Amino acid sequence: MIQLHNVSKAYQGDQPVLHDVSLKIAKGEFVYLTGRSGAGKSTLLKLLYCAERPSRGQVLINGRNITRYGASRIPSLRRTLGIVFQDFKLLSRRTVFENVAFPLDVQGRRRVDINKRVYNCLQQVGLEHRLHQYPLQLSGGEQQRVAVARALVVDPLVLLADEPTGNLDSQVTLDIIDLLKGANARGTTILMATHDHNLIRQFPRRIVTLEAGTVVADEHP
Numbered sequence: 001m002i003q004l005h006n007v008s009k010a011y012q013g014d015q016p017v018l019h020d021v022s023l024k025i026a027k028g029e030f031v032y033l034t035g036r037s038g039a040g041k042s043t044l045l046k047l048l049y050c051a052e053r054p055s056r057g058q059v060l061i062n063g064r065n066i067t068r069y070g071a072s073r074i075p076s077l078r079r080t081l082g083i084v085f086q087d088f089k090l091l092s093r094r095t096v097f098e099n100v101a102f103p104l105d106v107q108g109r110r111r112v113d114i115n116k117r118v119y120n121c122l123q124q125v126g127l128e129h130r131l132h133q134y135p136l137q138l139s140g141g142e143q144q145r146v147a148v149a150r151a152l153v154v155d156p157l158v159l160l161a162d163e164p165t166g167n168l169d170s171q172v173t174l175d176i177i178d179l180l181k182g183a184n185a186r187g188t189t190i191l192m193a194t195h196d197h198n199l200i201r202q203f204p205r206r207i208v209t210l211e212a213g214t215v216v217a218d219e220h221p
Contacts, residue, residue, distance in 0.1 A: 001027040001158060001189045002048065007057030009043055009213075017043045018213040021057070025191060030184045032200055033193040035210035041193040042086075044210070045160045048191070049081055050074045062157060079107055082151030082159040082188070086166055088143045090135040090150075096122065097131040100150045107154070121149045125179060141172035148179050152188075159183060161192040165199060177203055 002025040010016040018040045025031050033041050046052040047059050050066060059067050066077055090099050097118055104114045122128040125145040135143055144164060151159055161180065165173040177199065184190050194200065200207060204221035 003060040005058045007054045010055045030190045030205045032207045039210040040213040045162050080157045082156035084147050084151045084161040084164045086163040088147045092135050096146050103154050121153045125149045141168050158189045
């Protein structure tokens with residue numbers, strides 16, 4: 001489902017952020033991407049949704065070489081992905097319902113289908129009673145659950161999560177992991193960047209470790 005072949009990423013005048021990374025993640029896997037701050041985790045995720053381009057190497061998702069995609073093809077790729085950002089990236093002037101509905105609106109879905117899917121997804125994350133509120137009226141944990149709902153509402157082939165439980169209390173962290181595990185059980189491939197080793201021990205999965213932009217370990221539980 002996800003393949004990186006000898007991928008490097010460097011910014012002009014800087015040392016490489018990623019260096020000769022090769023990685024394969026099969027359909028339906030749940031993989032932790034771990035490493036210290038600055039190891040290259042977020043950059044690797046950005047390559048997968050084309051927010052960044054590799055300096056060298058190839059990136060494939062579902063058999064398609066996305067390094068060859070022009071700007072016009074990137075939106076079609078992102079419609080197959082769910083993305084959970086560390087800082088949520090919710091639209092502050094849109095309600096909870098409108099935030100979760102946004103990717104479905106972009107896909108041009110029928111309104112009756114959007115309404116049903118969004119409400120069901122908000123029920124899954126326990127926020128159906130908040131659907132008319134705005135992000136700034138929510139707690140950090142609630143905002144993160146909205147971000148997860150937005151990522152899951154499209155039934156993505158791949159879900160990319162960048163520190164989705166960072167700065168959340170233990171109960172909210174468990175809630176988020178349960179949501180991701182549920183999506184994984186329904187067939188979504190998940191790549192989750194995290195530095196939370198307690199979480200990894202509690203919910204063991206395959207662990208890919210980056211150090212200074214290089215894969216230094218790839219462990220299966």
